[in-house]
Amino acid sequence: MKNILLENAPGRMFHSISSKLMKKLEKEGKKFGLTTSNQFGILVILSDGSLSQKEIANKTFSDEPTTTRTLERMIKSELLIKKRSTVDKRKQIVQLTTKGEELLKNVFPIVVNINKDIKEMMEEDEYTQFMNTMQKIEMSL
Secondary structure, three states: OOOOOHHHOHHHHHHHHHHHHHHHHHHHHHOOOOOOHHHHHHHHHHHHOOEEHHHHHHHOOOOHHHHHHHHHHHHHOOOEEEEEOOOOOOOEEEEEOHHHHHHHHHHHHHHHHHHHHHHHOOOHHHHHHHHHHHHHHHHHO
16 A cells, blocks of 8 residues: 655645635634634524524534634624524524624625635636545545
8 A cells, every 4th residue: 555645645635724724714804803713604604594502513613612612702792692492492592693794794705705716726627526525525534
């Protein structure tokens, strides 16, 4: 079996790309008062409606204590509100406030542009293959 050099190892490359993307999001997010890429992600996933804290943690690939701290900061900043679910009264859901929705209008284009920039680095067939490969890897892990 062929040895894979560390600098060419897929895991290292994924980590490097992920770190660079997070730094870029954090840099752009700071312009709008967002202190972490996790806050950025929470705004984006809540654009489709309200979610529970656990659902947010799963979608942001973050542990629940980190998610709790991030949500509390965002609630304190009046970007989010927590309320009881109308479906299950035992469950609390988190949703964007009007202030959070306004902020989302400013930061969502940043995510769109980052994805556009990545797509434009490749030919259409390369991008399709890249996305298929990424999905295959993600589903198998």
